[in-house]
Amino acid sequence: MLRFARALPRRPLLPLLPVLVVAAVVLVDLVGGAGLIWLPLLAAGPALxxxxxxxxxxxCVGLLAAALSTMLGIRDAVHGRELLAVLSAVVAVTLASALTGALRRRRERVLADVRSVAEAAQHALLKPVPETVGPFRAAVRYSAAAAEARIxxxxxALVPTPYGVRLIVGDVRGKGLPAVGTAALVLGVFREAAYDEPHLLAVVDRIERSLARNLGGDDFVxxxxAGYPRPGRLEVVNCGHAPPLLVRRTGDVVPLEPARPTPPLGLRALSAEAPVLQELxxxxxxQLLLYTDGVTExxxxxxxxxxLAEGLERHVGDEPARTLSALHDELLAHVGGRLHDDAALLLLSKPPLAAAAVREAGPDSCDAAPMAS
Structure with missing residues (x-):
């Protein structure tokens, strides 16, 4: 809505529309000569x-409408009281419309400020994922259901650590600022624990303990x-989330179902089940695709x-960013252009050794990795 409202004054024809309405009323009055019948419609100009x-x-439009109504009233010999009533209506509508326009502009500015703060919060919370991290290429696409909030x-999160590359994708129960606060808590604990804890289950335990202290009884994440502790091995801990999709070298897409159902983070005290570490x-x-239920639902x-699995098979390629762009475009087309839930996609690709060697030997290999959009 804000984007549409901001675009209105920039379109050259739209500001002329009220003037065209006033001109149409004048033309009808001149042709029809009906006098008082059409003059009140001049108030539509300032209202629009x-x-x-x-x-x-x-x-300006109200002044034009008042001047033309006076001229036409005199031309059509409208009685003084009737003409005064028309002018009063035009002036009243003009003043009310001017106040409405001022309030609309003020609300647009406030909404723009809120959106700017939300975007800053998103950049602080969901930091850009580097295109290259360790031996991997990565890309991420994120869409908030509240399109103007952008969060x-x-x-x-995807971070290189002394224990290999580690990443997390999650979904907080609920929406709005409480969900954002919980997401910030989880990411903060994850980034700290990923560097400190040598074992992936210890990272999950740190997050669980923090959530147990800070979440309500019915909240969870x-x-x-996942982690890549050594070449050729992948570790995955699934806490009640949708299974990641593994893309084999043959192009087949395989869901990594958990070996045993595990409760979401924050609910372990209500269940006797502890998280299970899968090593694959x-x-x-x-390639490995992690996502949230805003995509699959x-x-x-x-x-x-x-x-999603079929879409990934259709669009998977050597460029993770291009793959996710194609998936995201297809997802939006599937829902008719507007998502009704937050959706996140994170794709991790392990290039063949030959491709990785060529990239490392390139002239820009020492430059900082660009951030994925």
Missing amino acids: AATTSGPRGVL GGDLY TAVV PFADGE ARDENREFYP
């Missing part, structure tokens, strides 16, 4: 100007925490869910 212009534009309850092979040329007009 409130949606396309600021207070100054409204006053929601989904979370992701589903998450997948992760060879050169393979997105429905089209026929209430059909988006088939």
Whole structure:
């Protein structure tokens, strides 16, 4: 809405629309000669100007409408009291519309400030993922359901640590500022523990203890925490989250279902089940996609869910950013252009050794890795 409202004054024809309405009323009166019948419609000009212009534009259109109504009233021999009533209506509508335009402009400025703060909070919370981290290439796409807020309850992070590359993708129960606060708590603990703890389960335990102290009784976070401790091996801990998708070198997409169901983070005290560490092979040329349920639960007009695994098979390629862009575009097309839940996609690709060697030997190999959009 803010983007649309801001675009209105920049379109050259829209500010002229109230003037065209006034001109049309004048033309009808001149042709029809009906006098008082059409003159009150001149008030539509300043009323419409409130949606396309600021207070100054409204006053200008109102002044034009008042002047033309006076001229036409005299031309059509409208009685003085009737003409005064028309002028009073035009002036009243003009003043009310000018006030409405001023309030609209003020709300637009406030909304722009809030959006700017939300974007700053997002950049601080969801830091950009580097295109290259360790032996991997990575990309991320994130869309908040509240499009103007640009921030929601989904979370992701990818960090190099002394114990290998580690990453997390999660989904906080609920929406709004409480969900954002919980996401910030989880990411802060993860980034700290990922550097300190040699074992991935210890990282998960740190997050669980922190959430147990800070969350309410019915709040929780589903998450997948993964690590690459040594070449060729992938560690995954799934805490009630959707299973990651592993793309084999053959192009087949395999969901990494947890060996045993595990409760989400923050609910371990209510269950006797503890998180399970899965260790899997992760060879050169393979890719790992982590995502949130805003992707898999997105429905089209026929209430059909988006088939993420099939979409990944269609669009997977050597460039993670290009793969996610294609997936994201297809997802938006599936739902008709607007997501109704936060959605995050994080793709980790392990290039073949030959490709990695060529990239490392390139002239820009010492430069800082660019950030993915």
